[in-house]
Amino acid sequence: MNSPIPLSLASHPPAxxxxxxxxxxxxxxxxxxxxxxxxxxxxxxxxxxxxxWIGVLLERYLGARAGSKPEQDFAAIxxxxxxxxxxxxxxxLETTFVCxxxxxxxxxxxxxxxxxxxxxxxxxxxxxxGLRTIPLARRRIGAPLLWxxxxxxxxxxxxxxxxxxxxxxxxxVERITARHGEVLQLRPKAANGRALTAAVGxxxxxxxxxxxxxxxxxxxxxxxLARHFLL
DNA sequence: GATTGATCATGG
DNA sequence: CCATGATCAATC
Numbered sequence: 001m002n003s004p005i006p007l008s009l010a011s012h013p014p015a016x017x018x019x020x021x022x023x024x025x026x027x028x029x030x031x032x033x034x035x036x037x038x039x040x041x042x043x044x045x046x047x048x049x050x051x052x053w054i055g056v057l058l059e060r061y062l063g064a065r066a067g068s069k070p071e072q073d074f075a076a077i078x079x080x081x082x083x084x085x086x087x088x089x090x091x092x093l094e095t096t097f098v099c100x101x102x103x104x105x106x107x108x109x110x111x112x113x114x115x116x117x118x119x120x121x122x123x124x125x126x127x128x129x130g131l132r133t134i135p136l137a138r139r140r141i142g143a144p145l146l147w148x149x150x151x152x153x154x155x156x157x158x159x160x161x162x163x164x165x166x167x168x169x170x171x172x173v174e175r176i177t178a179r180h181g182e183v184l185q186l187r188p189k190a191a192n193g194r195a196l197t198a199a200v201g202x203x204x205x206x207x208x209x210x211x212x213x214x215x216x217x218x219x220x221x222x223x224x225l226a227r228h229f230l231l
Numbered sequence: 232g233a234t235t236g237a238t239c240a241t242g243g
Numbered sequence: 244c245c246a247t248g249a250t251c252a253a254t255c
Contacts, residue, residue: 049239052248178235
């Protein structure tokens with residue numbers, strides 16, 4: 001079941017989408033054991049303390065620049081990379097982190113210039129077997145999908161983003177739960193419960209609260225992956 | 232079993 | 244602290 005294309009690490013970013021997709025296609029079918037061996041990256045016993053390990057591993061093969069900049073992974077060609085854990089039916093096992101939510105300085109922000117829209121404008125989705133019943137080393141990489149939101153998806157995202165940002169601006173961030181939003185949700189995104197950041201309180205005063213992140217709900221990612229399989 | 236809220240590692 | 248990469252695990 002392995003791809004006939006030999007594994008090779010990327011030494012530079014892809015020049016265009018076609019090259020990126022060619023690299024991603026070449027990984028489909030391989031196990032994490034095979035990829036980690038070729039990359040010289042030891043496999044952790046589990047992901048408990050290495051939650052981003054698969055993402056970092058795939059970045060090496062695709063030529064993404066590792067770093068902590070609020071940029072797309074392949075900024076030169078405007079593409080974001082997302083690995084997504086899936087079950088045996090290709091359905092997402094987890095929500096997908098998009099970006100940190102700005103909790104202050106939001107007067108006049110719009111969907112058009114939002115970080116969420118920028119990050120999701122073009123995404124290379126790479127499904128990876130994620131069931132914990134499968135040992136990490138034996139999990140396989142799936143077929144990649146280069147995606148942009150269609151009109152309906154962008155409208156869904158926009159509606160949720162505007163609802164959530166309204167609440168943030170109105171000082172109601174601490175009243176927001178993960179149940180808000182149809183396809184986009186706001187949840188804590190922090191190292192731990194003691195990491196606090198500034199936000200706007202109910203009376204317009206500054207408060208300290210947990211940093212939040214925007215996440216794609218599983219119903220949304222499930223649909224976009226399903227579209228891929230059915231077409 | 233699915234979901235929400237909490238958490239882990241690393242680098243600047 | 245904030246950004247990157249996400250998954251864990253208590254609770255519903």
